Amino acid sequence: MDTGSARRTGVALTEKQRIAWLRLIRSDNVGPSTFRDLIHHYGSAEAALAMLPELSQRGGSTRVVRIADERDALRELETAHRFGARFVGIGEPDYPPALREIDGAPPLLAVKGNMPTATRPAIGMVGSRNASISGVKFTAMIARVCGEAGYAVVSGLARGIDTAAHRASLATGTIAAMAGGLDKPYPPENIGLLNEIWDGSGLAVSEMPFGWEPRARDFPRRNRLIAGISLGVVVVEAATRSGSLITARLAGEFGRLVFAVPGSPLDPRCEGTNGLLKDGAMIVTRPDDIVEALRPLAEPDLFRPRPAEAPVERSKPLSTPPDDAERDHIVEALGPTPVEIDDIxxxxxxxxxxxxSILLELDMAGRLHRHPGGLVSISMLD
Known part of the structure; x- marks a missing residue:
């Protein structure tokens, strides 16, 4: 399998663009999907930043939207530099190629470690934190075989299955997706493992700011990174209510392969994985099951970005704002039930x-909710 430079495609940001991108994604009410729409609509991050106050006001907000200061962005870039990390934009050559394909891919990733690992085909591995001995051993076996076959192994740095997957692929290349900032690893007992990852052939990635302590709601975002970077996700020992099943669900939504290792019906840790098998996940009883299934997906040209995929900055005149009648028409058409933009x-x-344009106004006013699959709904004002 070719894991070389053929997978590195894209155009590098200038330093001025990188600062503006960082400011934009760190501003209030700007998530990944909103970021992309703003740049597509206004042509550049700088132009979008200038429009945020007006958009928020037109969308019905009564308070001033917070725009990230240039000095704060410069401080974060300097913090990353001192930490030995950097920010990679979605259209740049070092951005994980499969990740840029997903809905709501992070515009900027903070990364530290061996950068060539970012653009290799990858397999995600997740499972129980309270893993059994056999679960840990089988995870390590899968990770070693997949690593030797040329795949980077992606996991979430958690205890149990995640730790086993990372350790078994340290020599061949592993990616730790983090829920907090790169400088705030969780759990603390895996700080030593994280140092081994980015000091060797591995890489750590995060979309969160430096200094960000991970909260419970940040872990599903981390799981989205694991599923997005990977061509497929392997679940080993997962209870019926677990973050591993969130990762598996996201992988399915992204069109990735979902693998599950069967377990004893008497072990609660296997209820989730056995359930995945009932729902159509691919059964794994040996590591080669995964390698053989992934082989057709690992072609180096599979995830070359198409022209419209990344929010490429361009010169574009600002359009005339919609009038009040058009705005009222959109607001009346929306409700709490998610709908497709084409339907609007x-x-x-x-x-x-x-x-x-009107959806961006509502978004910046904090009234629009974005859902998987590009669906939107609205919060009604009192």
Whole structure:
């Protein structure tokens, strides 16, 4: 399998663009999907930043939107530099190629470690923190075989299965997806493992700011990184309510392969994995099951970015803002039930550019909710 430079595609950001991108993604109400829409609509992060206050006001917000200061962005870049890390943009050559394909991919990733690992085909491995001896041993076996076959092994640095997967692939290349900032690893007992990862052939990635302590709601975002970077996800020992099943669900939504290792019906740690098998996950009884299934997906050209995928900055004149009648029409059409943007266009008969502009206004006012699959809903004002 070719794991060389053929997978590195994209255009590097200038330092000025990188600062503006960082400011934009760190501003209030700007998530990954909103970031992409803003750049597509206004042509650059700098132009989008200038429009945020007006968008928020037109969307019905009564308070001033917080825009990340340039000095704060420069401080974060300097913190990353001192830490031995850097920020990679979604359209740049070192951005994980499979990740840029998913809905709501992070515009910027903080990364530290061996950068060539980021662009290799990858397999995710997740499972129980309270893993059994046999679960840990089988995880290590899978990770070693997949690593020797040329795959980077992606996991979440947690105890149990994650730790086993990382340790078994230290020599061949592993990626730790983190829920907090790169300088705030969790759990603390895996700090030594993290140092081994980025001092060797591995890499750590995070979309969160430096200094960010991970909270419970940050771990599903971390799981999204694992599923997005990987061509497939292997689940070893997962209870019926676990983050591992969230990762498996996301992998399925992203069109990735989902693998599950069967376990004893008497072991609660295997209820989730056995359930995945009932739902159609691919059964794994030997590591080669995974390697053989992934082989057709590991072609070096599979995840070359198409022209419209990354939010490429370009010169674009600002469009005329929608009028109040158009804005009211969109607000009346929306409700708490998620709908497709194409359905909004068909229902209202408005130009798609006007629909996107109004949705950005509502987004910046904190009224719009974005859902998987590009669906949107609205919070009604009192």
């Amino acid at each position: 266009v068909r229902h209202t008969g408005l130009p798609i550019s006007a629909v996107h």
